[in-house]
Amino acid sequence: MTVAPSRSLRSSAELIRAEEPVLAHNYHPLPVVVARAEGAWVEDVEGRRYLDMLAGYSALNFGHRHPALIEAAHRQLDQLTLTSRAFHNDRLAGFAESLARLTGLDMVLPMNTGAEAVESAIKVARKWAYDVKGVPADRATVVVAADNFHGRTTTIVSFSTDESARAGFGPFTPGFRVVPYNDLAALEAAIDETTAAVLIEPIQGEAGVVIPDDGYLRGVRELTRRTGCLFIADEIQSGLGRTGRTLAVEHEGVVPDMVLLGKALGGGIVPVSAVVARREVLQVLRPGEHGSTFGGNPLAAAVGSAVVELLETGEFQRRAEEAGVVLRDGLAALVGKGVQGFRARGLWAGVDIDPAIGTGREISESLMREGILVKDTHGSTIRLAPPLTITNEELRTALGTLETVLRTA
Numbered sequence: 001m002t003v004a005p006s007r008s009l010r011s012s013a014e015l016i017r018a019e020e021p022v023l024a025h026n027y028h029p030l031p032v033v034v035a036r037a038e039g040a041w042v043e044d045v046e047g048r049r050y051l052d053m054l055a056g057y058s059a060l061n062f063g064h065r066h067p068a069l070i071e072a073a074h075r076q077l078d079q080l081t082l083t084s085r086a087f088h089n090d091r092l093a094g095f096a097e098s099l100a101r102l103t104g105l106d107m108v109l110p111m112n113t114g115a116e117a118v119e120s121a122i123k124v125a126r127k128w129a130y131d132v133k134g135v136p137a138d139r140a141t142v143v144v145a146a147d148n149f150h151g152r153t154t155t156i157v158s159f160s161t162d163e164s165a166r167a168g169f170g171p172f173t174p175g176f177r178v179v180p181y182n183d184l185a186a187l188e189a190a191i192d193e194t195t196a197a198v199l200i201e202p203i204q205g206e207a208g209v210v211i212p213d214d215g216y217l218r219g220v221r222e223l224t225r226r227t228g229c230l231f232i233a234d235e236i237q238s239g240l241g242r243t244g245r246t247l248a249v250e251h252e253g254v255v256p257d258m259v260l261l262g263k264a265l266g267g268g269i270v271p272v273s274a275v276v277a278r279r280e281v282l283q284v285l286r287p288g289e290h291g292s293t294f295g296g297n298p299l300a301a302a303v304g305s306a307v308v309e310l311l312e313t314g315e316f317q318r319r320a321e322e323a324g325v326v327l328r329d330g331l332a333a334l335v336g337k338g339v340q341g342f343r344a345r346g347l348w349a350g351v352d353i354d355p356a357i358g359t360g361r362e363i364s365e366s367l368m369r370e371g372i373l374v375k376d377t378h379g380s381t382i383r384l385a386p387p388l389t390i391t392n393e394e395l396r397t398a399l400g401t402l403e404t405v406l407r408t409a
């Protein structure tokens with residue numbers, strides 16, 4: 001079905017100016033106003049086309065408006081959209097079954113945003129510590145890694161090490177210990193009889209796609225098992241195909257006690273997140289102890305089920321791995337030509353730009369003018385995370401443009 005593009009009444013420049021007085025200034029977007037999108041491509045108000053090499057921070061792993069996901073959403077819109085959890089709905093059981101099967105875990109707690117999944121996992125871990133492990137009341141601790149990103153709620157920024165995420169937002173929630181990432185000795189030293197859980201990203205996305213040494217995730221698994229605390233993997237950005245596996249922890253053959261999913265779970269259509277866990281852990285929650293009006297709603301469950309169905313084919317994980325080779329080879333060829341270094345796994349890369357050439361922001365703006373959308377993080381790093389549906393040819397186009405921009409910057 002083709003739809004005539006709806007015309008925007010105002011230009012990009014007018015729309016950007018119109019935001020200023022009425023929209024909170026908590027973001028600094030690139031000056032592009034997107035009006036339409038399909039697959040790996042977006043189109044702005046004036047009809048200029050851009051290759052989307054960010055994919056909504058991995059919320060668009062299947063590209064914009066994937067036909068199977070749009071169809072699932074449309075079908076559900078015509079049946080039932082919301083019940084609240086006061087009643088059962090006919091889509092939730094199937095969604096939970098398929099998500100548990102996909103992740104190799106037992107039970108699902110459906111939520112909406114990533115931050116809510118993290119908050120929910122912290123509550124579950126604390127409850128487990130008191131009910132099962134026998135930690136004295138209000139003494140439970142959670143060990144986290146420096147340079148983490150787990151979301152924006154008051155509790156989550158309490159254990160951020162990014163001053164701009166924290167400053168001015170205290171007082172903070174106690175009960176967290178921060179250790180360096182990728183350091184098993186520091187982690188072991190921080191764990192004691194009060195420790196409910198270790199919460200980490202298998203790859204740190206916002207930090208610049210920081211990949212731990214081989215063996216780190218296996219080490220975290222062994223250490224948490226030996227010391228009797230839970231291993232919570234925040235796979236909200238790393239999961240659901242991005243790294244060439246369904247979950248990034250699969251690269252080390254590790255199964256955490258709790259896995260947090262979000263972003264791509266909503267298919268780029270609706271916010272869908274989940275805590276997926278072993279039965280022994282998630283069954284600590286009793287009726288009335290936790291909830292969400294929208295969590296597990298039939299529209300979210302229908303889209304989430306369609307996302308799981310796409311991943312069950314293995315096609316997207318395979319594509320991420322294959323196209324990931326093109327991405328890695330292309331970036332390797334740019335080292336010393338404006339790129340200082342990079343880290344990549346699957347279709348996900350953090351690229352450190354030579355600061356003498358420009359900031360990450362300046363390079364992102366130059367790429368935008370050439371029709372490639374990326375986002376900078378931490379000064380001179382840009383992050384590449386295209387839809388997993390991107391073709392090798394499109395990927396080479398993006399890499400070629402990056403080469404030109406670096407050469408002429």
Ligand SMILES: *Cc1c(COP(=O)(O)O)cnc(C)c1O
Nearest residue numbers: 113114115149150151234236237
């Ligand atoms: C994006 C992200 C979150 C937060 O998700 P929201 O939906 O923005 O609340 C949490 N953890 C990680 C690793 C993320 O990338």
